[in-house]
Amino acid sequence: MKKFLILVIIISLTAFIGCSKTKQQGSAPEPPPEQPDTAHLTAEDNGLALSISREIRSLSGMNISGKDGYEVVSIQVAVDNNTKDNVPISPEFVTLKMTDGTxxxxxxxxxxxxxxxxxxxxxxxxxDYxxxxxxxxxxxxGTIPDSLIYADNKSHEIPVKFPTEMKISI
Known part of the structure; x- marks a missing residue:
């Protein structure tokens, strides 16, 4: 019985010591690959970052009356202030440019x-807001969006080009 008890203690100590060994120093584990943001298009200029929705959403199914021959669409636009100054932002600084130059x-x-x-x-x-x-x-x-340009009165001009195969969601 005494031999059995000693054998159990030795096995337990061996298992405990084996489990508590530290991993050898070497290369750190690989971080998981960063997933790109596929829902937004981004650009930056002098500490101001612009992010817009990749898809332009058509609002034609919402019974919204626009001008005759025109389509009503929406675009999500976000501006990040990564500067040390207060920066005025305005929707008036946003221009949507089409492939025909309009x-x-x-x-x-x-x-x-x-x-x-x-x-x-x-x-x-x-x-930082x-x-x-x-x-x-x-x-x-029938017009096709080419880019969205954010140009403010603080000399920031940030163009974001839409993909060549533009997707318009309904």
Whole structure:
């Protein structure tokens, strides 16, 4: 019985010592690959980062009356202030440029009517803050978006180009 007890203690100590060994020093484990943000397009200029929705959403199914021959669409726009200064942001600084060179500004009336609290409002962003919101545009039917440009009065100009195969969601 005494031999059996000694054998159990030796096996337990061996298992305990084997489990408590530290891993050899060497290379750290590989971090998991970072997943790209496929829902947004981004660009940056002098500490200001612009992020917009990759897909332009058509609001034609919502019975929204726009101008005749035009389509009502929405785009989510966010601005990150990575500077040390307060930076004014405004939906007036946003321009949607089409492949044919036509430029569109957002529709303040439709944006306020449709989005209400989610609308992109004019504010002053403190450092390390994000602002923006949803903007509604009336685009001539058949036109294809090329880029969205954010150009403020602080010499930031941030163009974000849409993919060549633009997807418009309904």
């Amino acid at each position: 430029e569109y500004k957002y529709s303040p009336e439709l944006t306020q009517t449709i989005t209400s609290k989610a609308a992109f409002k004019e504010v002053t962003l403190p450092p 994000r602002g923006g919101g949803l903007l509604i545009f009336e685009l001539k039917k």
